[in-house]
Amino acid sequence: MTLLPGRWWRxxxxxARLSLLVTGAVGAAVLLVAAGAWIAVREIQQHQVLQELSSDAASIAANPDQWLATESSRTRDTTGHPPWGRGGPGGHGREIGPCWQILDxxxxxxxxxxxxxxxxxxAKQIAAGSVQRAVQEKITLGQDSYVMLTLPLADxxxxxxxxxxxxxxxxxxxxxxxxxxxxxxxxxxxAFLGRTVARAGLAPVERLTSSVEDVAVTQDLDHPIAVQGDDEIARLGRSVNAxxxxxxxxxxxxxxxxEDAGHELRTPLTSIRTNVELLLELERRPELAHRLPPEERAKLLADLDAQVRELATLTTELVELAREEATRETVEPVDLADVVSAALDRVRxxxxGLTYxxxxxxxxxxxxxxxxxxMVVNVLDNAAKWSPPGGTVQVRLSAAEPGWAELTVTDNGPGIAEEDLPYVFDRFYRATAARSMPGSGLGLAIVAQTAAQHGGTVAAAPATPGTVLTLRLPT
Structure with missing residues (x-):
C-alpha cells in the first residue's frame, strides 16, 4: 500500500526524522552554494569574454587602416596567430582574436x-551608421558557437x-x-552528520524514555527520574517527575x-449482620421468641433501619469523595447567593426547629x-447537627475583598475542641464529642475537596459560642 507523504513521515x-531534516537542510545548503558558484563563474566568464572582445574591437577601431594595410592580414602562421605573433600592430602584447574583420x-x-x-x-545597420552602439550577438561557424561583437567606426x-x-x-x-x-x-x-546529531541530540530522550519504561514495568513511583541541566529535556524530566x-x-x-472506607463500613456491616442473624435465628426457632419481647424486636428493627440508612449515606459520600469530578456539570458563572438560598431551603x-x-x-x-x-448543604448540615434545639445558625455571604467571595456559617453549639481543629476536614475524622452522634466523618472532607476543586479554601474557627466555618471562593 502506498503511503501518503504525511503518513509516511509520521x-x-x-x-529518522531528525536525521532526514539535518540531511535535507545541509544538502539544500550545499546545492544552493554550488548553483550560486556555477552561476557566478558563468557570469564572470561571460563578462571576461565581453571585455576581451570590447578591448580587441577598440584596438582595431583605433587604427583600422594599419590593420587593413598589413600584408597577409588574412594569413596566420602554423600556431594560429597573426604574423606579428601575440601582439598586434599596436603592440598590446596579447592575441587579438581569434577572428576579426572590418566592414565598410x-x-x-x-x-x-x-x-x-x-x-x-x-552588423550592416551598424556599418551604415543606423546604429551607433556596439552590439553583441551569438553566431554559429561550422559546428562551433561564437560570440561576436560589432563596433561602429568613427568614419x-x-x-x-x-x-x-x-x-x-x-x-x-x-x-x-x-x-x-x-x-x-x-x-x-x-547524512552521516544527521545521524550523529540525531543520536547525540536524542540520547537524553532515550535515557528518559528508558527510565519511564522502567517505572511503568516496576510500578515504583517512590524514586524520581534523575534530571541534569536546565535544557528542554531536563524540563521534560522534571515534568515527568511531577x-x-x-x-x-x-x-x-x-x-x-x-482502607478507611473498609474500616468505616466494617462497623455498621457487623452490627447489621449480628442483628439479622439474631432475627433469622428467632425465625428458625420460634420457641425462643419469648426471649425477644415485641418492644425489643421493634427497637432492633429500628436500629437495623438506622444502620442501613447510615450505610447508604456513607456509601454515597464515599462515591462523591472518590470521584475525580464530583459532577459532570460544566463550569459556568453562578450566583452564589442563589446556591446558598437553595441549600437553606433544603436544610430548613x-x-x-432551628432559625437561620x-x-x-x-x-x-x-x-x-x-x-x-x-458543599453548602454539608456546611449547613454540620451547623444544624451541633446547634441546640431552638438555636440560630447565622449565614453571611459577601465579597470579602476584590476577587473573592466569602461565606461564613456560625452555629451556637458547644464548639470544636482546639486539639480537633486541625483534623476536622480529614476523611472519617470524628472528634470525641461527635462519636455519639450520627455521621460518617466525610461531610466536611467533601466540603474541603469541593472548595479546592473550585480554587477556594475552607477553615474552621471557634466562635462565641459555637463554631464558624469560612468558605472563600474566587469570583
Missing amino acids: ARTLH ATGAAAGGSRTTLPVTDT GGAVQVGMDEDSSSRVLTAFAALLALGCAAGIAGA MLAAIDASRRAQRTLV IRAP DAALDSVTVSGRPGELER
Missing part, C-alpha cells in the same frame, strides 16, 4: 582574419570581433562536474480511602452549581 521514528559603410568585408565572420543585418563602417565559446563551455562543464562531485560528497557527509509524584499521591490517597426541611439568620449579597463565581450546592 511513520518514521524521531531519530556598405557592409562588405574589407579585410580581416582567415575565419570570415557573417555580416548580419544588425563609417564597423569592426567585428568573434571568439569561440567552446573553451568557456568546456571549463563550465568541468566546473559543474566538480561541483556535482562536491555536492554528492557534501550530502553524504550531511506527574509521577501526582500519580503516587493519587494512588496513596486511593489506598487510604479504600431537615432541621425545622441569612444575609446574602449577590456574588458571581465560576463553578458547577450542583457541586457548590452540595
Whole structure:
C-alpha cells in the first residue's frame, strides 16, 4: 500500500526524522552554494569574454587602416596567430582574436582574419551608421558557437570581433562536474552528520524514555527520574517527575480511602449482620421468641433501619469523595447567593426547629452549581447537627475583598475542641464529642475537596459560642 507523504513521515521514528531534516537542510545548503558558484563563474566568464572582445574591437577601431594595410592580414602562421605573433600592430602584447574583420559603410568585408565572420543585418545597420552602439550577438561557424561583437567606426563602417565559446563551455562543464562531485560528497557527509546529531541530540530522550519504561514495568513511583541541566529535556524530566509524584499521591490517597472506607463500613456491616442473624435465628426457632419481647424486636428493627440508612449515606459520600469530578456539570458563572438560598431551603426541611439568620449579597463565581450546592448543604448540615434545639445558625455571604467571595456559617453549639481543629476536614475524622452522634466523618472532607476543586479554601474557627466555618471562593 502506498503511503501518503504525511503518513509516511509520521511513520518514521524521531531519530529518522531528525536525521532526514539535518540531511535535507545541509544538502539544500550545499546545492544552493554550488548553483550560486556555477552561476557566478558563468557570469564572470561571460563578462571576461565581453571585455576581451570590447578591448580587441577598440584596438582595431583605433587604427583600422594599419590593420587593413598589413600584408597577409588574412594569413596566420602554423600556431594560429597573426604574423606579428601575440601582439598586434599596436603592440598590446596579447592575441587579438581569434577572428576579426572590418566592414565598410556598405557592409562588405574589407579585410580581416582567415575565419570570415557573417555580416548580419544588425552588423550592416551598424556599418551604415543606423546604429551607433556596439552590439553583441551569438553566431554559429561550422559546428562551433561564437560570440561576436560589432563596433561602429568613427568614419563609417564597423569592426567585428568573434571568439569561440567552446573553451568557456568546456571549463563550465568541468566546473559543474566538480561541483556535482562536491555536492554528492557534501550530502553524504550531511547524512552521516544527521545521524550523529540525531543520536547525540536524542540520547537524553532515550535515557528518559528508558527510565519511564522502567517505572511503568516496576510500578515504583517512590524514586524520581534523575534530571541534569536546565535544557528542554531536563524540563521534560522534571515534568515527568511531577506527574509521577501526582500519580503516587493519587494512588496513596486511593489506598487510604479504600482502607478507611473498609474500616468505616466494617462497623455498621457487623452490627447489621449480628442483628439479622439474631432475627433469622428467632425465625428458625420460634420457641425462643419469648426471649425477644415485641418492644425489643421493634427497637432492633429500628436500629437495623438506622444502620442501613447510615450505610447508604456513607456509601454515597464515599462515591462523591472518590470521584475525580464530583459532577459532570460544566463550569459556568453562578450566583452564589442563589446556591446558598437553595441549600437553606433544603436544610430548613431537615432541621425545622432551628432559625437561620441569612444575609446574602449577590456574588458571581465560576463553578458547577450542583457541586457548590452540595458543599453548602454539608456546611449547613454540620451547623444544624451541633446547634441546640431552638438555636440560630447565622449565614453571611459577601465579597470579602476584590476577587473573592466569602461565606461564613456560625452555629451556637458547644464548639470544636482546639486539639480537633486541625483534623476536622480529614476523611472519617470524628472528634470525641461527635462519636455519639450520627455521621460518617466525610461531610466536611467533601466540603474541603469541593472548595479546592473550585480554587477556594475552607477553615474552621471557634466562635462565641459555637463554631464558624469560612468558605472563600474566587469570583
